[in-house]
Amino acid sequence: MNKNKTQLKGLTLEELQALFLEIGEAKFRALQVFNWMYNYRVTSFDKMENLSKPLRNKLKENYSLITLNFAASETSTSGTKKLIFETEEGNKIESVIIPDEKRNTLCISTQVGCPLDCKFCATGLMGYKKNLSAGEIFDQYLLAQQHSERDISNIVYMGMGEPLLNYNATLNSLKIFSEELTKGISLKKITVSTAGIAPKIVELADSGLKAKLAFSLHSCFEKTRSKIMPINEKYPLKDNLEAVTHYAKKTKTRITFEYIMLKGLNDRDEDIKALIKLTNQIPSKINVIPFNSLQHMHPTGFSASLFPTEKKRIDDFVQILRDNNVTVMVRETQGDDIAAACGQLAVKFK
Numbered sequence: 001m002n003k004n005k006t007q008l009k010g011l012t013l014e015e016l017q018a019l020f021l022e023i024g025e026a027k028f029r030a031l032q033v034f035n036w037m038y039n040y041r042v043t044s045f046d047k048m049e050n051l052s053k054p055l056r057n058k059l060k061e062n063y064s065l066i067t068l069n070f071a072a073s074e075t076s077t078s079g080t081k082k083l084i085f086e087t088e089e090g091n092k093i094e095s096v097i098i099p100d101e102k103r104n105t106l107c108i109s110t111q112v113g114c115p116l117d118c119k120f121c122a123t124g125l126m127g128y129k130k131n132l133s134a135g136e137i138f139d140q141y142l143l144a145q146q147h148s149e150r151d152i153s154n155i156v157y158m159g160m161g162e163p164l165l166n167y168n169a170t171l172n173s174l175k176i177f178s179e180e181l182t183k184g185i186s187l188k189k190i191t192v193s194t195a196g197i198a199p200k201i202v203e204l205a206d207s208g209l210k211a212k213l214a215f216s217l218h219s220c221f222e223k224t225r226s227k228i229m230p231i232n233e234k235y236p237l238k239d240n241l242e243a244v245t246h247y248a249k250k251t252k253t254r255i256t257f258e259y260i261m262l263k264g265l266n267d268r269d270e271d272i273k274a275l276i277k278l279t280n281q282i283p284s285k286i287n288v289i290p291f292n293s294l295q296h297m298h299p300t301g302f303s304a305s306l307f308p309t310e311k312k313r314i315d316d317f318v319q320i321l322r323d324n325n326v327t328v329m330v331r332e333t334q335g336d337d338i339a340a341a342c343g344q345l346a347v348k349f350k
């Protein structure tokens with residue numbers, strides 16, 4: 001439908017200004033279009049009332065404002081809502097709205113599928129299709145807001161895909177959020193989660209954008225981590241810990257270490273010791289995540305040997321960490337009844 005038209009949604013203010021100068025239009029027009037797209041959230045040039053008719057027609061002929069189409073939604077008993085969107089090529093992606101008393105968090109995807117193949121993650125089991133564009137990443141927020149009764153208050157880049165393997169689009173989407181002109185969500189309320197692409201963590205730290213960073217740690221030991229996250233072979237934990245230390249320093253934020261509890265694998269006493277040492281060295285907190293089992297997907301190989309740590313052991317594990325002055329949050333599993341919980345996205349995606 002929009003095959004030959006250039007996509008405007010996803011352009012940063014700077015890119016939009018450059019484009020308007022290039023097509024012989026005044027620079028301030030870029031500000032107006034930016035405002036219409038990202039604040040008034042219009043999807044048609046005809047609604048951009050402060051642009052002249054000829055300019056609207058010129059834009060209509062050459063540019064598009066539609067990146068994603070809403071396909072379906074499903075609401076869990078806990079109030080978690082899974083949204084399925086379709087890209088122009090017909091790929092399906094998922095975003096999840098997770099309401100609680102204080103926040104209304106949106107979890108967004110950065111890729112269709114994921115190339116990382118983490119052994120505990122459903123998205124990994126499904127394989128990788130493509131990178132999302134900055135427009136497709138940002139549009140999840142604009143569209144999710146339409147499907148949410150409350151304002152979205154926080155965003156986590158924790159849906160399908162690895163944001164730092166789609167670095168430019170991820171960065172541009174963050175830039176759009178960071179513009180003073182953009183109403184809504186500041187970078188302080190946005191967390192980018194990564195499995196650990198060390199050089200890109202450094203690049204993001206040096207970009208000047210101060211989003212929060214979550215690092216999917218899952219084990220403090222290289223060997224174990226490589227077993228459950230093959231990407232650790234390419235970017236070892238050691239390099240990633242240096243990178244997140246740099247990130248914390250540069251952005252003056254605390255790193256969140258995500259830690260899925262896997263029975264017998266990373267829930268032993270020596271894991272607690274290593275976590276205490278690590279969090280003493282890096283300004284951080286730990287987000288303990290109960291493992292959402294993948295058994296319903298009939299995993300094979302190493303994935304089939306992964307089981308959740310029992311509740312009692314999670315409680316003890318957390319208590320010992322807290323007794324040693326480690327800040328720990330325990331993530332509540334929400335939305336597993338509709339396959340919208342962590343690591344379950346794309347379960348039904350074919």
Ligand code: SAH
Pocket residue numbers: 120121122157158159160161162163193194195196214215216258259260289290291292293294342343344
């Ligand atoms: N690629 C990024 C973002 C997507 S994963 C990353 O790895 O951080 C978002 C979070 O969900 C990560 O912390 C991931 O480890 C967690 N997760 C993946 N599979 C899970 C599962 N089966 N149960 C619980 N959490 C899971």
